[in-house]
Amino acid sequence: MAAAPIAPIVITDTDGTEFRLPTRRSARARRMLLRVDPARGGPELVLPDGVAPEVGADFARRHLGWLRVRLARLPQRIGFVDGAEIPILGVPHLIRHRPDQRGGAWRLVDPDGSAELHAAGQAEHLARRVTDFLKAEARRAIGPRARAHAEALDRRVGRITVRDTASRWGSCSARGDLSFSWRLVLAPESVLDYVVAHEAAHLVEMNHSPRFWRLVERLMPGYETERAWLKRHGGRLHAYG
Incomplete structure (x- = not known):
């Protein structure tokens, strides 16, 4: 998928928690997509061409509950350190x-x-x-x-x-x-x-x-x-x- 990175979007939860969303554009995307990638260990926001970052931020805010749940389900990272x-x-x-x-x-x-x-x-x-x-x-x-x-x-x-x-x-x-x-x-x-x-x-x-x-x-x-x-x-x- 062709992708172009843009500035990360930061949204704030009702309790003051900030979520930094790496954001990219996709020429093939037909709709906005908010996902949590286990490989990256965090969220990602994908915007179709022509969709303003502000619209993407509003979309992410509407899905904050989903985002909280998915991030909580991410497996805890285990570093390659002594004793692990x-x-x-x-x-x-x-x-x-x-x-x-x-x-x-x-x-x-x-x-x-x-x-x-x-x-x-x-x-x-x-x-x-x-x-x-x-x-x-x-x-x-x-x-x-x-x-x-x-x-x-x-x-x-x-x-x-x-x-x-x-x-x-x-x-x-x-x-x-x-x-x-x-x-x-x-x-x-x-x-x-x-x-x-x-x-x-x-x-x-x-x-x-x-x-x-x-x-x-x-x-x-x-x-x-x-x-x-x-x-x-x-x-x-x-x-x-």
């Missing part, structure tokens, strides 16, 4: 800062099943080291699955990339290149596998027709459970980091 707990393929890991060590980041699993993610170096580099580790883990988890699913469909995968996408968990290009959100590594392993199977099915069907979903079912029988998990809990994955 994050999931890796659905398994809780406690982040431990190890300034006395070298070597980036690594996982340790105790015999009792508890797991930790250790990160070396200075404190100011901790979040980046954890993020780099998770991206690398995502590549290791996604690549073999994508190639295996493609082979099962008698197709060949092009490039496989991992990014921090806000609107899509995965995508497939006409050339057969697959792209995925690295945040899938925070989800249960079966959910990650479902997204990979979903995109691999697009190598055959670049649509969401009944035939496409039959291909997904072939690759991952019972995928509806993982699909429902992602719809319900996917927003939480954007709250990490």
Whole structure:
């Protein structure tokens, strides 16, 4: 969607609380849109061409009750800091800062099943080291699955990339290149596998027709459970980091 940012709009609630709304124009928008994006961790106001910011501000004020409720439902952000707990393929890991060590980041699993993610170096580099580790883990988890699913469909995968996408968990290009959100590594392993199977099915069907979903079912029988998990809990994955 073509978009042009404009100055943020600030509206004030009856109790004096101010809401700062990042605002943009969209040439494709047919109506004003106020939404709360878990990936951005806040609201956004979208205005069609020709709609004045003042009109958008009035629209937002009329929907303040909705906005309060949606913002309250946003998952609490969890930074990549010492002592924080994050999931890796659905398994809780406690982040431990190890300034006395070298070597980036690594996982340790105790015999009792508890797991930790250790990160070396200075404190100011901790979040980046954890993020780099998770991206690398995502590549290791996604690549073999994508190639295996493609082979099962008698197709060949092009490039496989991992990014921090806000609107899509995965995508497939006409050339057969697959792209995925690295945040899938925070989800249960079966959910990650479902997204990979979903995109691999697009190598055959670049649509969401009944035939496409039959291909997904072939690759991952019972995928509806993982699909429902992602719809319900996917927003939480954007709250990490």
